[in-house]
Amino acid sequence: MSIDNVLLGFHGAARTVTGSRYLLHACGQRTGIDAGIFQGYRSLRRLNWREPPYPAHTVDRILLTHAHIDHIGFLPRLVRNGFKGPILCTDASAELVRLLLMDSAKIQEEDARHANKYRYSKHSPALPLYSSQDAKATLKQLEVIDPNGWVDVGPRLRARWTGAGHILGSCSIEIEITANRGNTGTIVFSGDIGRYDMPLHPDPQPRPESQVLVCESTYGGRNHDLDVSVDDQMATAISRCLERRGTVLIPAFAVGRSQQLTFILRRLMLEGRIPQARVHIDSPMAVNATGIYGRHMDEHHLDADVFEDGRQVLFPDDVELHKTAKHSKELNRMRGPRIIISASGMLTAGRVLHHLKRLVGDRKNLVVLAGYQAPGTRGRAILEGQRTVRIHGQDLAVRAECVSLHGLSAHAGQSELMRWAASCETKPRQTFLTHGEPEAAWALAHKMERELGWNVDLPELDQTLDITDALGLG
Numbered sequence: 001m002s003i004d005n006v007l008l009g010f011h012g013a014a015r016t017v018t019g020s021r022y023l024l025h026a027c028g029q030r031t032g033i034d035a036g037i038f039q040g041y042r043s044l045r046r047l048n049w050r051e052p053p054y055p056a057h058t059v060d061r062i063l064l065t066h067a068h069i070d071h072i073g074f075l076p077r078l079v080r081n082g083f084k085g086p087i088l089c090t091d092a093s094a095e096l097v098r099l100l101l102m103d104s105a106k107i108q109e110e111d112a113r114h115a116n117k118y119r120y121s122k123h124s125p126a127l128p129l130y131s132s133q134d135a136k137a138t139l140k141q142l143e144v145i146d147p148n149g150w151v152d153v154g155p156r157l158r159a160r161w162t163g164a165g166h167i168l169g170s171c172s173i174e175i176e177i178t179a180n181r182g183n184t185g186t187i188v189f190s191g192d193i194g195r196y197d198m199p200l201h202p203d204p205q206p207r208p209e210s211q212v213l214v215c216e217s218t219y220g221g222r223n224h225d226l227d228v229s230v231d232d233q234m235a236t237a238i239s240r241c242l243e244r245r246g247t248v249l250i251p252a253f254a255v256g257r258s259q260q261l262t263f264i265l266r267r268l269m270l271e272g273r274i275p276q277a278r279v280h281i282d283s284p285m286a287v288n289a290t291g292i293y294g295r296h297m298d299e300h301h302l303d304a305d306v307f308e309d310g311r312q313v314l315f316p317d318d319v320e321l322h323k324t325a326k327h328s329k330e331l332n333r334m335r336g337p338r339i340i341i342s343a344s345g346m347l348t349a350g351r352v353l354h355h356l357k358r359l360v361g362d363r364k365n366l367v368v369l370a371g372y373q374a375p376g377t378r379g380r381a382i383l384e385g386q387r388t389v390r391i392h393g394q395d396l397a398v399r400a401e402c403v404s405l406h407g408l409s410a411h412a413g414q415s416e417l418m419r420w421a422a423s424c425e426t427k428p429r430q431t432f433l434t435h436g437e438p439e440a441a442w443a444l445a446h447k448m449e450r451e452l453g454w455n456v457d458l459p460e461l462d463q464t465l466d467i468t469d470a471l472g473l474g
């Protein structure tokens with residue numbers, strides 16, 4: 001193997017959805033693409049604690065596709081372990097990274113404190129995966145790229161970011177490698193691919209041409225086909241609740257989902273499909289994220305549908321933002337028809353629990369589950385019709401109406417992934433599917449092989465493959 005061989009290491013999101021982390025060894029340099037944490041089951045979360053199979057100080061730079069925590073949450077750990085290079089991303093992603101990493105560090109610190117208090121950790125004292133200090137140091141390494149063309153990222157390496165329509169600032173990344181003889185090869189990392197024709201976020205841009213493609217496969221096994229549109233689902237349930245003078249509680253992820261919901265609520269009120277009611281956004285993260293969305297509303301970042309006569313229309317007319325805990329508590333005294341959007345989205349923690357405690361026992365009220373509910377969460381328990389729910393050590397009867405919205409996912413379904421794959425005429429010589437459970441990834445792999453004639457593989461965790469030939473650089 002010569003020094004000019006190009007190697008690609010898959011250090012996360014291999015046959016699973018979280019922990020996106022790739023390492024490209026090319027032109028004598030190490031370029032990381034995303035650095036996410038593993039989430040979900042304990043066996044996965046444990047992977048966050050292993051030392052990566054490469055020393056952090058040997059990584060020259062990291063390029064980010066987007067700011068979700070399963071793509072950026074490992075950065076402070078790498079910085080803590082000696083990574084000193086630049087972290088390159090779009091301007092909107094940089095703002096979201098700042099917000100999300102500081103929050104993630106706080107969660108790591110709280111988890112460690114909690115483990116020490118109840119002594120359930122094997123380690124004494126339990127340490128956080130990283131601290132707020134590490135997160136702050138990480139933010140200093142952020143560098144905003146120019147999204148309008150190629151960016152020189154290192155000797156004989158350049159990269160280009162193209163919109164992926166998944167969340168604000170999300171992109172696919174194309175990396176062009178120039179070999180010693182002057183010939184070039186290109187690899188594309190899809191990042192997370194968004195949906196077509198959705199409110200708020202623009203459609204994914206066509207797939208950039210490349211010899212090698214690393215593509216997500218979260219919903220590789222199924223489509224988001226809907227019998228009833230999201231607007232109709234929301235209008236029916238919410239108007240029913242407001243008309244009986246109940247309160248609507250929507251647990252929602254702070255970034256992307258909350259903004260999509262306020263945007264749809266505004267439209268439904270304007271169309272007279274739901275009664276006018278005050279909307280409360282009760283989550284400092286969601287309020288901050290909404291501010292970031294509001295600052296990046298040019299055509300580059302958000303869909304044209306968020307503008308009316310040049311004015312942004314992210315919010316209904318009557319909206320109240322609750323940032324401080326004191327302001328949040330005022331909601332406890334407010335009665336009558338209103339809509340509260342609060343985090344976390346799966347009812348696992350956060351302010352939403354206080355509202356749930358107060359509202360779940362009354363038949364007038366409505367809980368709207370607006371996203372995926374993982375097994376083991378309160379959201380899942382309610383979704384499955386459990387009659388009681390345990391909050392802060394108290395068992396409470398579930399009497400409020402509960403509905404689950406379908407179709408708001410930020411991830412392309414199978415047919416949309418295929419549409420994106422086919423949006424460039426040139427076939428990649430080699431495609432790797434990542435960021436999906438094996439069943440979903442295999443389903444997409446077979447479809448790509450059968451319908452597009454592609455050559456597709458599913459790498460395993462920590463597998464490092466020689467892609468020199470596939471890039472045409474052999």
Ligand SMILES: [Zn+2]
Pocket residue numbers: 066068166192
């Ligand atoms: Zn994502």
